[in-house]
Amino acid sequence: MNRENLMAAVKEQMPERRWQHTLGVMETSVMLAERFGGDAVKADIAAILHDYCKYWPIEEQAKIIRENGLPQDLLAFDKELWHSHAGAFIAKTQFGIDDEEILDAIRYHTSGRERMTQLDKIVCLADYMEPGRDFPGVDFIRELAKSSLEKALIAGFDSTISFLLSKGKRIYPLTILTRNDLIEEVQKQ
């Protein structure tokens, strides 16, 4: 499927507001790839597909995770974490994306993971700071992103973790490990 058709297929899966967010993540991913010497073509494809399953019925997302050997521990945590893994699965099986770097960037764009690749970082950070985002601290993240993917991402995860703490919600442990790992990476730079 060419890029135009892929975009049309994604647009159909979501409300207009989320499609505008996807366009913002595409633009920001490409900008970050150019800024930090990443692969802009892969960043663009991962960004197009990153929220493909976001509005799928939650049972369908759970079924994909249950029946295809995806991490079962996700099912005990916030449902918002599920669409990323379901999306990577659909990108592979429905759209024939076989580039593991692209699939990983989709898969880990919400939780992060230890030893994030540059593409993982680009898509995850673009999701936090695309122009349509408007949450307390987003301008600080954009400022940090002028010089460091890792520092900006840490600030992004800090905002998610603070949000979850303020709501008394559980935190998917991989995000804590991701944050620790990024801090270590920054300290070594």
Ligand SMILES: Nc1ncnc2c1ncn2[C@@H]1O[C@H](COP(=O)(O)OP(=O)(O)O)[C@@H](O)[C@H]1O
């Ligand atoms: N580590 C985590 N543990 C639990 N919930 C999480 C974690 N990371 C993200 N979330 C949930 O996912 C939401 C963000 O998911 P995301 O895919 O970025 O959605 P959106 O694009 O709508 O912001 C957070 O607001 C939070 O509710």
